[in-house]
Structure formats: structure tokens, C-alpha cells
Amino acid sequence: MSEAATRERAFRQLWAVPGSRHDRLVRFAKAALPSAVGVLIAILAFAPLQKEGDASFILDKKKVGTRPSGMRVDAARYAGEDNKGQKFLIEANSGSSTVPTFRSSTSAE
Secondary structure (H helix, E strand, O other): OOHHHHHHHHHHHHHHOOOOHHHHHHHHHHHHHHHHHHHHHHHHHHHHHOOOOOOOOOOOOOOOOEEOOOEEEEEEEEEEEOOOOOEEEEEEEEEEEOOOEEOOOOOOO
């Protein structure tokens, strides 16, 4: 057997010994990885409930700002089908609504 093959064989034998560094690493990973997944799931579950920070997944319709002027649309187009199955198309250069709508831009409060 060559010298390189002998060194490789000795290295693999040390690696396969019970209680070797590899065994300790695997034992640590068996406990650490599931624990890390549990912590990550807990963080992701409770993150939307935090009151601090800019991003929130919980919206309150009373706290959302509205525009008093309503909504404006340019190049409006509506296509559909009536009860008889006839297709129709309504086009307009612009349109507006007097009903207050949500603001298009977000504001930090």
C-alpha cells in the first residue's frame, strides 16, 4: 500500500472511532438543530403581534388614513358579460369617486 493510502486509511479509522470529534458534532446537532427550528417558529409566530417596528401584518380599519377627495382613475376600463352572455366593454379617459378611499401612500406614525 502506498504512503498516501496508508495516511488516508489512518485518517478514516480515527474518524470512525466511537466518541470521535464527528460523533460529538452529530450528538450536538441532534439537539441544537431541532431547538433552533423551534425558536425560529416561535419568533415567526409572535413577530406580527409586536407593537414596535415599521412592518405590521395586523391592520385596523379605524387607523388607516383616508383621502377626503376619494379615488381618481386614469384610462379606466371595465369588461364583463351580462346575464344573456353578451360581452361588454366600458372605457373612460378618467374617473373619480366621492366615497373616501384608502391612501395610496403609507405614512409612519
